Amino acid sequence: MFTLIALALFVAFIAFYRSGYRSNKLPSGPGGLPFVGNIFDLTTHESWRRAVQWGKEHGDMIYIRISGTRFIFLNSPNAVNDLLHARSSIYSDRPYLQMACGLCGMGDLVPLTRYGGRLRYERRLMQNALGPSAVEKWKRIVMKESYMLLQDLSASPEAYLSHIKRMAASLIFATVYGYTIKSGDDPYVQSAEEFMEVSSYAITAGWIVDFLPFLRWIPYTNFRRTAITWRAKLHDWIERPHMMFKGLPDSAMKRTSFCGNLLMSEGESSAFSDAPLEEHVKWIATSMYGAGSDTTVVTLCQFLLALVLNPKVQLKAQEEIDNAVGKSRLPCFEDRPRLPYVECVLKEVLRWGTPVPLTPPHRLTKRDEYRDYTFPEGTNFIANMWAILHDETMYPDPEKFSPERFEHSLDPLSHKASHDPMDYAFGFGRRRCPGIHFANQSIWFVMVSILACFDVKPAIDENGMEIMPPLIFAGGAFRHPKAFRCRITLRAEVEQDLILTSLTACSA
Numbered sequence: 358m359f360t361l362i363a364l365a366l367f368v369a370f371i372a373f374y375r376s377g378y379r380s381n382k383l384p385s386g387p388g389g390l391p392f393v394g395n396i397f398d399l400t401t402h403e404s405w406r407r408a409v410q411w412g413k414e415h416g417d418m419i420y421i422r423i424s425g426t427r428f429i430f431l432n433s434p435n436a437v438n439d440l441l442h443a444r445s446s447i448y449s450d451r452p453y454l455q456m457a458c459g460l461c462g463m464g465d466l467v468p469l470t471r472y473g474g475r476l477r478y479e480r481r482l483m484q485n486a487l488g489p490s491a492v493e494k495w496k497r498i499v500m501k502e503s504y505m506l507l508q509d510l511s512a513s514p515e516a517y518l519s520h521i522k523r524m525a526a527s528l529i530f531a532t533v534y535g536y537t538i539k540s541g542d543d544p545y546v547q548s549a550e551e552f553m554e555v556s557s558y559a560i561t562a563g564w565i566v567d568f569l570p571f572l573r574w575i576p577y578t579n580f581r582r583t584a585i586t587w588r589a590k591l592h593d594w595i596e597r598p599h600m601m602f603k604g605l606p607d608s609a610m611k612r613t614s615f616c617g618n619l620l621m622s623e624g625e626s627s628a629f630s631d632a633p634l635e636e637h638v639k640w641i642a643t644s645m646y647g648a649g650s651d652t653t654v655v656t657l658c659q660f661l662l663a664l665v666l667n668p669k670v671q672l673k674a675q676e677e678i679d680n681a682v683g684k685s686r687l688p689c690f691e692d693r694p695r696l697p698y699v700e701c702v703l704k705e706v707l708r709w710g711t712p713v714p715l716t717p718p719h720r721l722t723k724r725d726e727y728r729d730y731t732f733p734e735g736t737n738f739i740a741n742m743w744a745i746l747h748d749e750t751m752y753p754d755p756e757k758f759s760p761e762r763f764e765h766s767l768d769p770l771s772h773k774a775s776h777d778p779m780d781y782a783f784g785f786g787r788r789r790c791p792g793i794h795f796a797n798q799s800i801w802f803v804m805v806s807i808l809a810c811f812d813v814k815p816a817i818d819e820n821g822m823e824i825m826p827p828l829i830f831a832g833g834a835f836r837h838p839k840a841f842r843c844r845i846t847l848r849a850e851v852e853q854d855l856i857l858t859s860l861t862a863c864s865a
């Protein structure tokens with residue numbers, strides 16, 4: 358077995374050099390180990406920070422390789438815009454991951470789909486439901502879910518994380534399937550969460566087989582055993598929510614949902630030819646949950662963390678809401694142009710928190726030249742959003758949470774500001790997040806509702822001292838703050854009844 362592996366590695370090594378690698382002019386980067394190259398650099402904790410360190414020596418484009426696979430980190434807005442945005446027709450593919458796509462069979466998830474007809478078709482279907490004007494129709498669901506969150510927070514504030522998770526899951530399930538999740542132990546949520554955990558591990562763990570694909574054929578390896586278990590469950594993960602949707606009684610909510618709109622009306626007839634429409638809808642629905650629910654949870658946790666650490670910001674936002682809205686009702690969407698500071702808070706949460714610090718790799722489909730470099734086809738580009746959103750030339754004192762930095766340039770009607778984090782936090786070009794308008798609408802509404810109703814303060818220890826949460830973040834695909842305790846209490850003069858009345862009015 359050892360000889361076989363050694364031989365295979367040698368063949369891979371020769372193939373790699375014959376592929377023309379030497380003839381390309383690539384940016385510089387940190388040296389790597391023989392064969393495996395920089396595998397340990399890519400899978401390091403907070404690799405986005407590591408990439409910023411490399412940038413100090415190598416510039417805004419940093420080349421690393423893992424075995425024969427090339428990656429280039431893009432640390433500046435110029436590089437990202439020039440390549441991923443302006444040349445997006447050739448910078449929008451994804452690499453084929455042996456573990457997630459080949460062995461586990463997850464390749465039809467939208468974020469993993471190769472660039473081509475299928476992706477364009479599926480993104481168009483999503484755009485119909487999530488585009489700037491389409492998201493209007495989800496406002497009622499957003500309001501109802503936010504009010505339910507307010508109610509949960511006032512009943513058991515210490516369990517804020519599970520309340521936010523329920524709300525984020527329900528928001529997507531209601532939009533996608535027309536199904537409301539009442540509690541965190543809902544079986545569909547548990548199944549969806551298990552799938553998300555497994556799929557993100559399958560995608561981001563840096564499996565050796567992703568870089569040495571021939572290993573896929575070697576039996577009795579650990580990754581093969583793991584993949585066999587996951588593949589066996591995949592059918593269930595994709596089919597169960599779809600069967601649940603089909604079994605729901607007919608209702609307006611079901612018919613207007615993303616799945617209902619496509620499957621219960623005559624609207625969409627020209628399915629992309631490789632599979633029936635229903636097959637696409639199943640995978641898109643699961644992708645929307647996978648990509649939309651955790652990102653919402655992370656962003657709202659970053660928001661609460663920012664409030665705990667920055668009481669003056671909280672007070673200023675609450676004063677703005679009190680002046681524009683008063684305390685006799687909760688804020689509504691129409692109030693948004695009159696709440697510019699809250700707008701700046703949202704932007705600063707996206708910047709300071711950077712919920713998704715790196716894009717998934719954008720694979721180049723055609724040899725390209727840029728500056729003095731020549732990139733061969735197949736090179737993978739990773740945009741480092743954390744580097745861009747913490748660049749001190751654009752955001753002085755970048756570690757500081759300061760919504761004021763956007764105040765002078767904000768246009769209250771278009772909600773745009775200069776160096777707007779919305780332009781970076783959701784990715785680039787033809788792979789830019791299709792959920793951007795939905796996230797912008799729903800996260801704003803949840804934030805403004807929490808600010809209007811609650812004070813969010815540090816937890817108190819047994820000696821009456823405030824416990825300041827540490828700034829520690831997870832290192833996976835999402836920058837999740839380490840679980841922290843906080844006190845969430847109803848604000849003075851805000852009546853508990855107000856939440857209930859708003860919820861009842863919105864559910865009617």
Ligand code: HEM
Pocket residue numbers: 467468469480487529644645646648649650652653656712713715716717782783784785786787788789790791792793795796800
């Ligand atoms: C704060 C919330 C969110 C953030 C920060 C975020 C960020 C991102 C980023 C950075 C990407 C990768 C873009 C690229 O490769 O250039 C992405 C992709 C994606 N997002 Fe989001 N997202 C959020 C919410 C959502 C929501 C609510 C949905 C759906 C309802 C969604 C659906 C997707 C999908 C389907 C993709 C894959 C697109 C593709 O590969 O073509 N996201 N998102």
